[in-house]
Amino acid sequence: MEDTQESPFGFRTQTEVQQFKRLRRTRMTAVLRSMVRETRLSKDDLIYPLFVCPGTKVKKEVSSMPGVYQMSVDEIVRECESVKSLGIPAVILFGIPERKDETGSEAYDELGIVQRAIHAVKKAIPELFIVTDVCLCEYTSHGHCGIVRGNEIVNDESIELLAREALTHAQAGADMVAPSDMFDGRVRAIRRILDENNFLNLPIMSYAAKYASGFYGPFREAAESTPKFGDRRSHQMDPANSNEALREVEADIGEGADIVMVKPAMPYLDVLRRVKDTFRMPTAAYNVSGEYSMVKAAGRLGWIDEERVMMEMLTGIKRAGADLILTYFAKDAARLL
Ligand code: PBG
Numbered sequence: 001m002e003d004t005q006e007s008p009f010g011f012r013t014q015t016e017v018q019q020f021k022r023l024r025r026t027r028m029t030a031v032l033r034s035m036v037r038e039t040r041l042s043k044d045d046l047i048y049p050l051f052v053c054p055g056t057k058v059k060k061e062v063s064s065m066p067g068v069y070q071m072s073v074d075e076i077v078r079e080c081e082s083v084k085s086l087g088i089p090a091v092i093l094f095g096i097p098e099r100k101d102e103t104g105s106e107a108y109d110e111l112g113i114v115q116r117a118i119h120a121v122k123k124a125i126p127e128l129f130i131v132t133d134v135c136l137c138e139y140t141s142h143g144h145c146g147i148v149r150g151n152e153i154v155n156d157e158s159i160e161l162l163a164r165e166a167l168t169h170a171q172a173g174a175d176m177v178a179p180s181d182m183f184d185g186r187v188r189a190i191r192r193i194l195d196e197n198n199f200l201n202l203p204i205m206s207y208a209a210k211y212a213s214g215f216y217g218p219f220r221e222a223a224e225s226t227p228k229f230g231d232r233r234s235h236q237m238d239p240a241n242s243n244e245a246l247r248e249v250e251a252d253i254g255e256g257a258d259i260v261m262v263k264p265a266m267p268y269l270d271v272l273r274r275v276k277d278t279f280r281m282p283t284a285a286y287n288v289s290g291e292y293s294m295v296k297a298a299g300r301l302g303w304i305d306e307e308r309v310m311m312e313m314l315t316g317i318k319r320a321g322a323d324l325i326l327t328y329f330a331k332d333a334a335r336l337l
Contacts (some may be wrong), residue, residue: 013296017110039319041311043087043337046059047131047284048330051222052076052117064218065289066296068328070096073117077124086334090129092178092326094223097139103147104139108164110171118172131205132169134162134179134190142328143227145181145235153234155183163189170199178261180207182235187255205259205284205324208252209245209271212236215264215290217313222289246278253279264288266313269320276321285322292328307311311336 011017026036035215045172051070053060058072071079076093083091095114097106106112119129136158137145146158158181166177177194179186187206194202212233220226237244245268260279262272263286276283295313299306310329317325 038077039194039315041315041318041333041337043215043334044089044150045318045323045325046088046330046333047092047324047326048083048088049094049326049328050076050079050275051094051096052113054098054113061216062222064221064293065328065334066300068222068289068292070222073113073120076117077120080121080125080128080311083331084125084128086331087337088330088334090131090175091121092131092133096224100141102141103161104136107136107139108161108168110168112168115168115172117181118169118174122173129175130173130176131176132166132171132174134177135181136161136165137181137225137227138223142229143225144230145232146183151230155185155235159186159189159270160181162186163193166188166190166204167193167197167199170194170197170202174202174337176203176205178205180208180210182207182210182232182237182263184251187252187257191256203258204256205261206257206284207263207270208257208260209275210236210261210263211239211268213239213267213290215266215267215288215289217290219289219295221303236287239267241275242271246274249275249279249281253281258282259284261274261286262322264291265317265322265325266291272317272320272322282323283321284324284326285317285319285320287325287327289328307332307336 001127026032053070053072055072056074057074060070062068080091093114097113100317114132121130135145137143144153147154160180162179169177179190187204190204252260259282261284262268262275265285265287272285295306295309298304310332314333
């Protein structure tokens with residue numbers, strides 16, 4: 001092995017070759033580091049989540065999510081103007097209804113809170129891309145994502161309601177719908193109703209591999225959607241599973257999903273990479289509320305450099321295979337990009 005006399009580079013020994021290999025060379029200057037950089041975060045990758053609530057001139061900060069607010073429709077429009085001017089192409093809307101009931105009826109009401117917000121934002125800023133979260137948990141009195149019978153969250157009736165919800169979002173002017181419930185067959189039910197109503201070109205981004213996660217805690221304060229009893233483990237995924245995530249994603253693609261999502265992001269980067277490599281689909285990652293709150297909290301305590309950690313985290317999510325990132329950091333990141 002020592003004998004490399006034949007080497008066209010003139011190295012005499014393998015040891016000598018090793019001595020000439022210096023991986024640090026391309027890290028020595030900022031220009032060079034930038035030239036060899038493999039992953040680049042862009043504003044175009046970002047989707048900013050917004051919480052719409054009843055009333056006017058309401059802008060109420062979510063205590064566990066500094067910088068995130070529940071906003072009435074008028075304030076949402078103003079917020080969307082600032083989102084647009086920062087160069088962020090898209091928002092995703094979540095609704096906090098006037099009244100909650102057993103079947104979450106405001107979710108599929110043409111005059112529901114999200115439907116009204118879509119109308120208002122589209123009128124003011126037509127070029128802003130509006131995604132809507134399709135789920136019932138914010139609208140039901142019990143806080144579950146579908147109809148509850150006894151102690152079961154029923155699947156097939158719930159997906160019919162989700163389909164109706166998606167249709168009303170489309171009719172109000174949404175550009176894409178994003179079912180977040182994790183029931184079986186909901187993408188197909190939504191695709192069918194959209195097609196029957198001539199929304200053939202309206203894409204579906206499915207929360208395809210969504211885990212039953214403790215990281216949703218702050219969101220449930222923001223969306224007022226904490227279940228009154230039980231949990232979401234009968235439909236959301238077990239954090240221990242990754243092969244099952246591939247089966248979930250495969251099912252949603254088969255039912256017509258155009259973009260597939262992995263959620264949360266940070267603890268599931270391995271799943272994100274597997275999904276991207278296996279299916280080569282446009283893939284989204286949801287950098288969820290708890291991931292945001294942890295960074296904000298540690299930043300406020302002076303324990304970490306918030307901006308630096310934020311950019312590292314978003315870059316890591318992109319490097320792991322995300323084409324799109326839903327993140328509460330979208331505005332902060334856009335200011336630095
Ligand atoms: C359900 C939904 C949830 C999130 C997005 N859509 C919460 C849940 O499943 O309980 C969580 C997002 C986050 O934590 O930022 N409508």
